[in-house]
Amino acid sequence: MKRAVFAGRDEDQFIEVEQMLSRKNVSVESAGTGKDLLSLLSNSPENGGIDLVVMDEKLPDTTARVLVESVTVQSPFTHCVVAGTMDKKEFHDAYEGYGVLMQLPPRPSEKDALALETHLDQLAGLSC
Numbered sequence: 001m002k003r004a005v006f007a008g009r010d011e012d013q014f015i016e017v018e019q020m021l022s023r024k025n026v027s028v029e030s031a032g033t034g035k036d037l038l039s040l041l042s043n044s045p046e047n048g049g050i051d052l053v054v055m056d057e058k059l060p061d062t063t064a065r066v067l068v069e070s071v072t073v074q075s076p077f078t079h080c081v082v083a084g085t086m087d088k089k090e091f092h093d094a095y096e097g098y099g100v101l102m103q104l105p106p107r108p109s110e111k112d113a114l115a116l117e118t119h120l121d122q123l124a125g126l127s128c
Contacts, residue, residue, distance in 0.1 A: 003027050003028075003050045003051055003052075004026050004051060005029045005030070005037055005053050006053075006054050007033070007034065007053060007056060007059060009056060010056075013083070013107055016112065016113040017054055017113045020110075020113040020114065024117070032059075033060050034059050034070070037055070038071075042074065049078065050075060051078060051079065052081065053079070054083065055067055056106070057082055057084025057085065057086070057106070079099075079101045080099070080100050081100065081116060082095065083104040084104075091103050101116075101120075102115070104116065
């Protein structure tokens with residue numbers, strides 16, 4: 001089974017994305033801080049690792065930019081999505097080279113969840 005983790009201050013922040021992932025049989029966990037997320041990653045077995053992390057731009061103990069770098073180093077095959085308010089250029093400049101899948105608004109709607117689903121389906125189509 002695929003695994004996803006939401007890292008954010010508000011448990012209901014990603015409800016639309018959670019519903020979309022559950023339809024795809026993806027197990028979802030939550031982490032309230034960057035430290036909690038990195039702990040989940042380090043305690044995940046290689047074959048049952050975390051496939052997707054959706055994180056808030058600002059967490060109580062870190063920023064998404066710092067967290068994306070840590071996730072990329074610790075688990076290079078984990079896809080990252082950042083929820084925030086940066087404009088396109090600012091987002092591109094901050095995350096270029098880190099393979100961030102996309103940016104979502106702080107409270108993703110059903111439409112945003114469907115856009116993420118499209119990206120994930122395209123990635124799944126690339127694997128053999």
